[in-house]
Amino acid sequence: MQDTREARPLRADARRNRAQILEAARDVFVEQGPGAPLEEISRRAGTGIATLYRRFPDRQSLMRAVVIDALERTAEVARAALAEEPDAFSALTRYMHRTLDVRTAAVIPTLLDEVAMDEAEIRQITDQGTGPVLQMIEMAKADGTLRPDVTFGDIGVMIVRFSRPLPGPMSRELNDQLAHRHLDLLIGGLHVRGRQGAVGGPAMTLDDLRAMQPESDPTRPD
Amino acid sequence: MQDTREARPLRADARRNRAQILEAARDVFVEQGPGAPLEEISRRAGTGIATLYRRFPDRQSLMRAVVIDALERTAEVARAALAEEPDAFSALTRYMHRTLDVRTAAVIPTLLDEVAMDEAEIRQITDQGTGPVLQMIEMAKADGTLRPDVTFGDIGVMIVRFSRPLPGPMSRELNDQLAHRHLDLLIGGLHVRGRQGAVGGPAMTLDDLRAMQPESDPTRPD
DNA sequence: ATCGATATGGAGGAATCTCCTCCGGTTGAC
DNA sequence: GTCAACCGGAGGAGATTCCTCCATATCGAT
Numbered sequence: 001m002q003d004t005r006e007a008r009p010l011r012a013d014a015r016r017n018r019a020q021i022l023e024a025a026r027d028v029f030v031e032q033g034p035g036a037p038l039e040e041i042s043r044r045a046g047t048g049i050a051t052l053y054r055r056f057p058d059r060q061s062l063m064r065a066v067v068i069d070a071l072e073r074t075a076e077v078a079r080a081a082l083a084e085e086p087d088a089f090s091a092l093t094r095y096m097h098r099t100l101d102v103r104t105a106a107v108i109p110t111l112l113d114e115v116a117m118d119e120a121e122i123r124q125i126t127d128q129g130t131g132p133v134l135q136m137i138e139m140a141k142a143d144g145t146l147r148p149d150v151t152f153g154d155i156g157v158m159i160v161r162f163s164r165p166l167p168g169p170m171s172r173e174l175n176d177q178l179a180h181r182h183l184d185l186l187i188g189g190l191h192v193r194g195r196q197g198a199v200g201g202p203a204m205t206l207d208d209l210r211a212m213q214p215e216s217d218p219t220r221p222d
Numbered sequence: 223m224q225d226t227r228e229a230r231p232l233r234a235d236a237r238r239n240r241a242q243i244l245e246a247a248r249d250v251f252v253e254q255g256p257g258a259p260l261e262e263i264s265r266r267a268g269t270g271i272a273t274l275y276r277r278f279p280d281r282q283s284l285m286r287a288v289v290i291d292a293l294e295r296t297a298e299v300a301r302a303a304l305a306e307e308p309d310a311f312s313a314l315t316r317y318m319h320r321t322l323d324v325r326t327a328a329v330i331p332t333l334l335d336e337v338a339m340d341e342a343e344i345r346q347i348t349d350q351g352t353g354p355v356l357q358m359i360e361m362a363k364a365d366g367t368l369r370p371d372v373t374f375g376d377i378g379v380m381i382v383r384f385s386r387p388l389p390g391p392m393s394r395e396l397n398d399q400l401a402h403r404h405l406d407l408l409i410g411g412l413h414v415r416g417r418q419g420a421v422g423g424p425a426m427t428l429d430d431l432r433a434m435q436p437e438s439d440p441t442r443p444d
Numbered sequence: 445a446t447c448g449a450t451a452t453g454g455a456g457g458a459a460t461c462t463c464c465t466c467c468g469g470t471t472g473a474c
Numbered sequence: 475g476t477c478a479a480c481c482g483g484a485g486g487a488g489a490t491t492c493c494t495c496c497a498t499a500t501c502g503a504t
Contacts, residue, residue: 008450010450010451011449011450011451011500011501011502012501012502013450013451013452013500013501014450014451014452014501017451017452032255033254033389037490037491037492038491038492038493039490039491039492042453047452047453048452048453048454049453049454049492049493050451050452050453050454050493050494050495051451051452051453053492053493053494054451054452058493089413106389109388109389109390109392110389110390111390112389112390112391113390113391130428134428144414145413145414146412146413146414147410147411147412147413147414149425150407150412151425151426151427152426152427152428153425153426153427153428153430154403154404154407154425154426157388157400157404157426158404158407160388160389161383161384161386161388161404162383164383164386164389166331166379166382166383167252167255167328167331167332167382167386168331168332168333168334168335169334169335170331178379181376182376182379182380182383185372185376185380185408186407186408186411186412187411187412187413188369188411188413189369189408189409189410189411189412189413190368190369190372190408190409190411191311191367191368191369191409191410191411192366192367192368192369203371203373203375203376204373204374204375204376204379205373205374205375206352206356206374206375208375230479232479232480233471233472233473233478233479233480234472234473235471235472235479235480235481236472236479236480236481239480239481259461259462259463260462260463260464261461261462261463264482269481269482270481270482270483271463271464271482271483272464272465272466272480272481272482272483273480273481273482275463275464275465276480276481280464
């Protein structure tokens with residue numbers, strides 16, 4: 001499905017493990033950068049390190065697989081949004097929120113240095129995703145719902161900003177909720193100029209923010 | 223100035239080095255997390271590793287100094303914004319943009335785990351920064367310019383989102399410009415509902431984004 | 445249920461990275 | 475000009491990370 005030239009199909013358990021490794025790798029690369037220890041990835045995937053190496057002979061090929069997986073998921077999100085939403089701005093909104101959900105956006109810039117994005121196969125999958133988004137943007141500008149000075153790059157980079165987990169001791173769940181909330185804020189704008197879309201997610205006060213600091217333990221003194 | 227109980231004042235060159243180390247530490251912690259190698263920090267500061275250890279006996283005390291420095295700069299920005307701007311929303315806008323400029327916001331959540339933020343001295347400096355901001359938010363809601371469902375936490379976390387350098391091979395300068403541009407987009411909102419503030423910074427197209435990928439060199443094969 | 449092909453995990457040596465001190469040489473302040 | 479303060483980098487100890495090997499477990503077709 002996501003491997004191009006594989007002779008035998010993988011056994012069911014192997015396929016499951018492969019997917020879990022891919023998912024763990026995506027998260028770990030986002031959190032720790034492209035040099036993250038592979039053992040952390042296999043640990044989080046719930047497999048042994050040997051399984052990771054068997055499936056992906058080196059870091060490079062793991063990264064490549066992560067990127068391809070991310071591009072495919074994103075392309076599917078874009079396709080569905082454009083096809084199923086009634087208007088261009090809703091499609092764009094849905095595309096952005098769903099891309100946060102599939103948690104794929106943040107990993108691509110992280111691996112930009114390490115994977116040849118201009119290689120034919122990758123380029124082709126990329127285009128499947130960018131096409132619909134370019135179309136949404138163009139249509140939404142044409143019908144006057146999207147501000148005309150916003151670019152594809154703005155949208156893409158914004159999604160990356162909101163996709164990356166915030167540093168520090170914040171739970172993954174809160175991180176996700178805040179990302180959607182803040183995306184809503186971006187779409188609506190901070191300044192009041194008329195009716196605004198509802199903003200979901202937790203409304204954190206200053207005290208909530210403070211409460212996130214764990215016990216002030218001075219760790220080990222050495 | 224930023225050290226509380228220092229017997230002798232540092233010699234001029236030592237003070238310069240200390241400031242450079244602090245600045246480098248801030249950037250490196252933001253980019254690589256709290257476990258970043260100290261040698262990378264001293265290298266970037268243009269000093270030897272021994273100088274870093276002489277000034278900051280351990281990682282903990284370096285982190286503490288970085289946090290205090292960041293809080294002080296942020297507090298000053300907030301104070302000036304509230305004092306010098308004609309209305310609350312301009313003050314808030316200026317506060318957010320200037321905080322990006324002083325490049326201090328992103329480091330605080332990164333070090334939340336490692337520094338005791340509830341300790342008296344730190345708490346006091348924190349309050350000097352949060353006070354004016356809470357005031358701006360309240361005033362801007364009262365005069366109807368800031369949407370009422372935005373919280374202090376939203377503002378703070380948003381600044382962190384925009385302060386963090388994007389992953390991947392993007393120049394620092396472009397990073398900074400985009401941060402301001404996207405902050406403007408946040409303030410104005412993506413959706414058109416009336417007049418909107420001008421958006422500065424580079425308007426990146428899809429091709430610009432692609433052009434950022436360096437030569438596709440397969441690195442070393444090992 | 446059986447059996448062979450396929451897949452698994454973790455130990456462990458080698459290589460690399462990071463910490464942090466020591467000390468001969470340099471520089472700023474008076 | 476003098477000297478106290480400051481500097482940089484070498485380098486040993488310890489911690490991480492890489493990646494292979496092989497005895498055991500599991501899948502799936504019959």
